[in-house]
Amino acid sequence: MALLSVQGISVSIGALNPLEGITFDIDKGEILGLVGESGSGKSLTAMCVMGLLPRIGGSITKGSIVFDGRDLIGLPEIELRRLRGKRIALISQNPMTSLDPIIRIGAQIDQVSNLHLGLSAEAAKARSLELIAQLRIPEPAAIHRAYPHQLSGGMKQRIVIAMALAADPDLIVADEPTTALDVTIQAQIIQIMVELVRDRGLALMLITHDMGVVAQACDRVVVLYAGRVAEMNGIGEIFAEPKHPYTRELIRCIPRFGQAPGSLKGIPGTVPSIVDYPDGCRFNPRCSNAQALCRDQAPALEPKSSGLAACHFSEV
Amino acid sequence: MTAFAPIRTAIRSPRGGVSAAVLVLVVACALFAPLVAPYAYDIQNLPGANTEPGAAHWMGTDEFGRDLMSRIIFGARTSLSVAVTAISISVAAGLTLGAMAGYFGGWFDRAVTAVVDLTWSFPEILIALILIAIIGPGLESTMVAISIAYLAQFTRLTRAQIMALKNETYVEATTNLGAGHFHIIFRHLLPNALTPVIVAGMLATGDAIILEATLGFFGLGAQPPTPSWGAMMSSGTAQIFIAPWIIIFPGLAIAITVISINLFGDALIEALDIRNRLRSV
Numbered sequence: 001m002a003l004l005s006v007q008g009i010s011v012s013i014g015a016l017n018p019l020e021g022i023t024f025d026i027d028k029g030e031i032l033g034l035v036g037e038s039g040s041g042k043s044l045t046a047m048c049v050m051g052l053l054p055r056i057g058g059s060i061t062k063g064s065i066v067f068d069g070r071d072l073i074g075l076p077e078i079e080l081r082r083l084r085g086k087r088i089a090l091i092s093q094n095p096m097t098s099l100d101p102i103i104r105i106g107a108q109i110d111q112v113s114n115l116h117l118g119l120s121a122e123a124a125k126a127r128s129l130e131l132i133a134q135l136r137i138p139e140p141a142a143i144h145r146a147y148p149h150q151l152s153g154g155m156k157q158r159i160v161i162a163m164a165l166a167a168d169p170d171l172i173v174a175d176e177p178t179t180a181l182d183v184t185i186q187a188q189i190i191q192i193m194v195e196l197v198r199d200r201g202l203a204l205m206l207i208t209h210d211m212g213v214v215a216q217a218c219d220r221v222v223v224l225y226a227g228r229v230a231e232m233n234g235i236g237e238i239f240a241e242p243k244h245p246y247t248r249e250l251i252r253c254i255p256r257f258g259q260a261p262g263s264l265k266g267i268p269g270t271v272p273s274i275v276d277y278p279d280g281c282r283f284n285p286r287c288s289n290a291q292a293l294c295r296d297q298a299p300a301l302e303p304k305s306s307g308l309a310a311c312h313f314s315e316v
Numbered sequence: 317m318t319a320f321a322p323i324r325t326a327i328r329s330p331r332g333g334v335s336a337a338v339l340v341l342v343v344a345c346a347l348f349a350p351l352v353a354p355y356a357y358d359i360q361n362l363p364g365a366n367t368e369p370g371a372a373h374w375m376g377t378d379e380f381g382r383d384l385m386s387r388i389i390f391g392a393r394t395s396l397s398v399a400v401t402a403i404s405i406s407v408a409a410g411l412t413l414g415a416m417a418g419y420f421g422g423w424f425d426r427a428v429t430a431v432v433d434l435t436w437s438f439p440e441i442l443i444a445l446i447l448i449a450i451i452g453p454g455l456e457s458t459m460v461a462i463s464i465a466y467l468a469q470f471t472r473l474t475r476a477q478i479m480a481l482k483n484e485t486y487v488e489a490t491t492n493l494g495a496g497h498f499h500i501i502f503r504h505l506l507p508n509a510l511t512p513v514i515v516a517g518m519l520a521t522g523d524a525i526i527l528e529a530t531l532g533f534f535g536l537g538a539q540p541p542t543p544s545w546g547a548m549m550s551s552g553t554a555q556i557f558i559a560p561w562i563i564i565f566p567g568l569a570i571a572i573t574v575i576s577i578n579l580f581g582d583a584l585i586e587a588l589d590i591r592n593r594l595r596s597v
Contacts, residue, residue, distance in 0.1 A: 050492060085494030092492060097485035100504050111503070112493050163493060 001069070003028045003203050004171055009048055009063030011041075013056065016274055018044055021063070022229055023301060024222045026171065029201040031194065033214040033235075035250070036224035039271050042207045043093070045224070046175045049205070050090050051080040068170065086116040089164035091174040095157035095181075099148040106144030109163050116167035131162040135192055154185040161193055171203045178213070190217055211254050215239065223247050226272055226282040228298075233307025243309035245287050281312070289313065325587035332583025335576040342573050346392035355383035357390040358541040366559040376561040379551065384562065388569050391543040395573070398455065398537070399524035402462035407517045409463070410470025415501055415509070417471070418478030428475070432468040440465040440527060445536070453536040461531070462524050473516055477509035515585050522577035529570050545570050 002025035011019040019041045026032045034042050047053050048060060051072055065072040067088065072080070084090070092098050099108060109128040113119045119127060125144070132140035135158040148156060157177065164172050177193070178186040194217045197204045206217055214221055214235070221238050223230045223246065231244040242248045249267040269286035272278055281299050284290040293312050301310040326332040345352050354374075361381030369376040375384040417428040435443055440462075447461040478501075481487065487504055495503075531537040532546025540547070545566040552563030 052492070081494050081496060083494070084492055090489075090492035092485060092489050094485050098489040100486045100490070100508070102507055103503070111495075111499075115499070116494060160489070163489075167493070 002026060002066075003030075003068060004049065004205075005064075005066045006045075006049070007064045007066070009065060010061045011044060011048060011053065011058055012061050013058035017061075017227070018058075018274055019048070019227045021301070022048075022224070022227075023063075024229065024232055026203045026205055028170070028203055029198075030220065031197065031204045031206060031218045033218035033221040034205060034207045034224065035209060035211065035214055035221060036230075037209060037271050039226075039274070040224040041227045042209075042224055043175055046090065046173045046205070046207055049173055050084060050088060051075065051077075085112060085169065086167045087169050088171045088173060089167065089169040091160055091164045091172065091177045093176050093179060095160045095177070096153055098160050099156055101148055103147075104144070105146050105148060105151065105159055109144075109159065109166050112163050112166035127166065128162070131165055132159070134196060135159075135162055153181050154189060157181060157185075157189055158192070161189075161196075165196060165200075168200075169202065171205065172197065173205045173207070175207045176209070177206075178208075186213070187216070193217075211250055223250070226277060227274070228282060229301050229308075229310060230283065231307065231309040231311075232301075233309075237306045241306075243304045243307065243314040244283075244311045245289070245314075246283050247309075249286075281310070322584060322587040326580065326583040329583045329586065331579045332587070335579035335583065338572060338576040339580060342392055342576070343396065345389045346396050349390045349393055353383075353386035353389045355386040357382065357387045357543050366555060366562075368559075369561055375565045376559065378548070378562050379555050379559070384548075384565055387543040387548060388545070388566055391545045391548060391566065392569070392573075394455070394532075394538050394542060394544045395525050395528055395570070398459050398462065398528045399521050402459045402528075403466060403517050403521045403524050405459070405463040406466040406520070407470050407513060410467050411474050411506065411509075411513060413467075414471040414474025414476075415478050415506055418475040419482055419497070419501055419505065425475075428471060432471050435465075435468040436472070440523070441530060444527060444531060445534075448531065448536045453539065455538045455542070458528060458531055458537045462527055465527065466520050466524065469516065469520065470513060473513055474509055477512065478505050481505050481508050511588055515581060515588065518584060519578060519581040522574040522581070525570060525574055525577070 005025040006022060008021045008023050009019060010017060010021060022041070022045055024032065034045060036042050047056070049065060049072070053059060060073055067083070099105070106125060106128055109131065110121070110124040113127050114121070114124045129140045129144055132143055137143050137155060137158055143151070143155070151159065161177070174193070178189050181189065190213055194204070206213070208214060218235050220232070220234050222232045223244065225246050230246045231238065231242065233243070238247060239251060242251055253264070253266060255264050267286060272282060272285070278285055278295070280296050281287070281290070281294040284294040287294065291313070297312070299310045299312045301308050304314060327336050359382065361377070364377055364381040365379050367373055367377040367381070373383050373385065375388065378384055378387065413428055417425040443465040444461040447464055448457055451457040451460065482505060487500060490500055490504060528537055528544070529546030529549070532544040533550040535547065535550065537546060538544040548566040549563050552559070552566070555562050
């Protein structure tokens with residue numbers, strides 16, 4: 001059975017319906033990529049999983065989120081708080097500001113294992129030092145004593161990862177963990193994170209808009225477009241034969257070495273605004289082979305030759 | 317940065333150093349009053365009343381022949397203890413109320429803000445007078461009155477700080493790792509919000525000394541024979557043409573103490589560089 005199973009969740013925030021019928025699951029030890037452009041609902045999906053929607057005034061109107069046999073929807077806040085950090089940890093978008101500026105790095109990692117595992121001060125410190133070392137940060141003891149402003153962005157991001165790992169969670173949700181860092185550091189951090197996750201047999205939900213990161217890290221990919229799942233497939237299959245035209249376009253947009261100057265094109269058009277989603281398939285205004293059917297009827301997420309895709313015309 | 321680094325920086329600046337030295341002197345006088353004071357503060361000597369300042373009585377004697385300098389030294393105890401206790405209570409209560417209101421919001425915030433805005437719209441002296449009218453004059457009621465009079469200021473300041481801080485990413489990140497409200501407020505929000513509140517508390521202590529003296533002047537503070545700078549000035553008004561020193565020296569004591577506190581507060585603000593944060597409230 002899947003560790004996390006998200007079945008057809010729809011979300012509404014006020015009069016808006018930013019997510020519709022999001023479906024995916026993550027097995028133990030699996031790394032699932034969640035890709036899509038800005039505004040496609042990636043971060044919102046993460047918030048659903050963490051049970052953080054009420055904080056921005058949203059609610060789940062349909063569907064279920066089952067984590068380790070328990071439905072998270074309708075779980076009281078106090079129960080959710082027990083899960084957060086201990087069973088499901090979130091690595092947030094901006095590592096630069098994710099650390100309290102006036103508390104030493106070590107104390108911040110310590111308090112996670114202290115809170116969730118009930119470790120004593122010394123045991124928590126030993127654990128933190130070990131984690132810092134595992135994240136390949138030199139001089140763990142000095143870093144343990146340092147304040148956040150003394151660290152570089154890449155180091156802070158590693159500390160944030162250490163904090164997520166500190167309580168031994170089963171699932172880590174990483175929401176664009178490397179967007180704020182420069183490209184060389186990005187690759188390094190993703191690699192370290194993936195290694196640690198694999199070593200421990202943890203499940204990772206990696207949210208990104210970078211297909212390169214996906215190719216580097218993930219086992220399976222869910223492609224979101226305008227609040228719906230466009231396609232879901234294994235990493236090899238999705239790059240070899242994308243079933244949804246949007247996925248095809250995304251892959252076409254990855255810059256390649258030796259590409260002729262000026263030949264890199266974006267996807268024409270823009271992501272539709274949440275207040276004005278087109279009828280039928282939401283990708284139809286940007287799709288090169290959209291038909292009348294696409295404008296009238298939303299395609300269901302259906303099994304194709306491999307994986308699932310929501311397109312009327314993709315080959316079966 | 318350790319907690320004492322800004323204080324050290326403040327002392328190194330010229331005005332910070334001078335004001336700190338004066339404050340240390342005043343506090344030492346208050347603490348060791350029985351050792352420092354040349355006479356007892358409450359022994360009357362009517363034949364020697366209204367003696368001019370001279371070798372025997374450096375600051376002269378009052379209308380009952382009591383040594384003025386001894387009374388001023390003992391009076392420092394009253395003034396400082398009332399001001400410091402009142403402001404400490406006020407800061408502690410203001411931090412708690414402000415943190416709860418700023419963090420939880422909702423009806424509690426609206427209630428606190430309404431009361432704070434109401435008290436904020438009266439001068440502190442009026443609030444203190446009303447409260448003393450209710451609970452009666454005396455040393456303890458002066459403390460209570462002053463602490464309530466300044467409560468609005470600290471509540472407002474803390475609330476504004478907390479409201480700004482609670483949306484910081486690290487607070488969100490801590491929540492996402494499963495921390496509860498208690499942990500977030502006490503480990504992350506209050507420590508980050510503390511600096512401007514401490515400086516405001518420092519500056520308010522100066523004001524509180526003046527307020528205490530004012531209440532003493534009206535005879536609503538410490539009751540005789542306990543010496544209080546305000547009460548001494550009050551009794552000096554009757555003798556102002558015969559023995560002006562009775563009103564001048566306690567007045568000087570108040571002025572010097574309050575100026576030193578304010579100067580040190582300014583030096584501390586500069587050392588902490590929080591001018592912008594204080595101003596934005």
